[in-house]
Amino acid sequence: MINNFIYDDISNAILNTNTALNEITSSITSATAKPYFIYAYSLFESTITEIIRYYIKAFPYKIDKTISVNKDLFLTSPRASDIIDAIIDQNIRKYSSRSLYAYIQFFISIQDLDLSLNENKIKDISDLRNSIVHDNIKNSLIYKHTNNTKNYNENPPISLYKNHICYFIEILDLYNTCMEEKYYEYTLDKLARTIWEYTFSTPILPFDAVWEYHSEGYLTIKDIDDLKSRATSLSKSEHLFLAIFLQQYNNDLNNYIHDFNKIPSLVGIDTYNKAKLVELIDFFDSFPLLFNGERIKPA
Numbered sequence: 001m002i003n004n005f006i007y008d009d010i011s012n013a014i015l016n017t018n019t020a021l022n023e024i025t026s027s028i029t030s031a032t033a034k035p036y037f038i039y040a041y042s043l044f045e046s047t048i049t050e051i052i053r054y055y056i057k058a059f060p061y062k063i064d065k066t067i068s069v070n071k072d073l074f075l076t077s078p079r080a081s082d083i084i085d086a087i088i089d090q091n092i093r094k095y096s097s098r099s100l101y102a103y104i105q106f107f108i109s110i111q112d113l114d115l116s117l118n119e120n121k122i123k124d125i126s127d128l129r130n131s132i133v134h135d136n137i138k139n140s141l142i143y144k145h146t147n148n149t150k151n152y153n154e155n156p157p158i159s160l161y162k163n164h165i166c167y168f169i170e171i172l173d174l175y176n177t178c179m180e181e182k183y184y185e186y187t188l189d190k191l192a193r194t195i196w197e198y199t200f201s202t203p204i205l206p207f208d209a210v211w212e213y214h215s216e217g218y219l220t221i222k223d224i225d226d227l228k229s230r231a232t233s234l235s236k237s238e239h240l241f242l243a244i245f246l247q248q249y250n251n252d253l254n255n256y257i258h259d260f261n262k263i264p265s266l267v268g269i270d271t272y273n274k275a276k277l278v279e280l281i282d283f284f285d286s287f288p289l290l291f292n293g294e295r296i297k298p299a
Helices: 007-027 034-057 071-076 082-094 100-109 119-140 159-184 190-197 224-231 236-249 253-255 271-286
Strands: 211-213 220-221
Touching: 007 034, 007 159, 034 119, 071 082, 071 271, 082 100, 082 190, 082 224, 082 271, 100 119, 100 211, 119 159, 159 211, 190 236, 190 271, 236 271
Parallel strands: none
Antiparallel strands: 211 220
């Protein structure tokens, strides 16, 4: 199974979140403090959730071994990737329902990172969030006719809200630094080479003999006539795989490179190459433009 993890995807997600969180801290007022804080809390939580989802999808062996799979899921899902997505959702729900501190701990531990947290500060953040979201309605309903009303501090200073939001930014920045140190080699270039080399184990089509980078940073075929010559020595399954790549690249190129009578019937593909075919379908579902104009390297 091809690993589809790209470090820049994580880094860009964190950059977008922290940009939004910084904008919140710069524009927060006494009138907007509570809703802005709740939005910041939700944004931070959703960011780590989607990073977890992205990470486990790239490294499915990290899925909690105690997660059970419903039989109906196997019977109704057309692809293994759909089953994995459903299992990942279960895995996330198992931990996201716990305290914020426990959820962040899970976020860090599943990625094998060494990142220290301020447990007391995170607990204070959670308490403030819960008081805003729950206490007012509890006081007006559950505790209305008792003396047990809960009051966390109805009007904490704006600086407290800002400080808590800044801690979200700090956690994400520290996390990004750890990820860069560990996964900086996981690039789009590495992914393009990996899927190509996985598909074409033959020495007839080495990646650098077929592809080169345009000055704008996207992949382009180095020499179409040379590729046509190389293709004459391919197996039928390899003709099919090459046709799939070329169809993403240029709709007209397949007519020139090879005759379609060399494409095998599906029943004629062996189990090993059928697995490759399924892998390609899943890959291009996630990266449809990687071989068709997506900028991979800086221009």
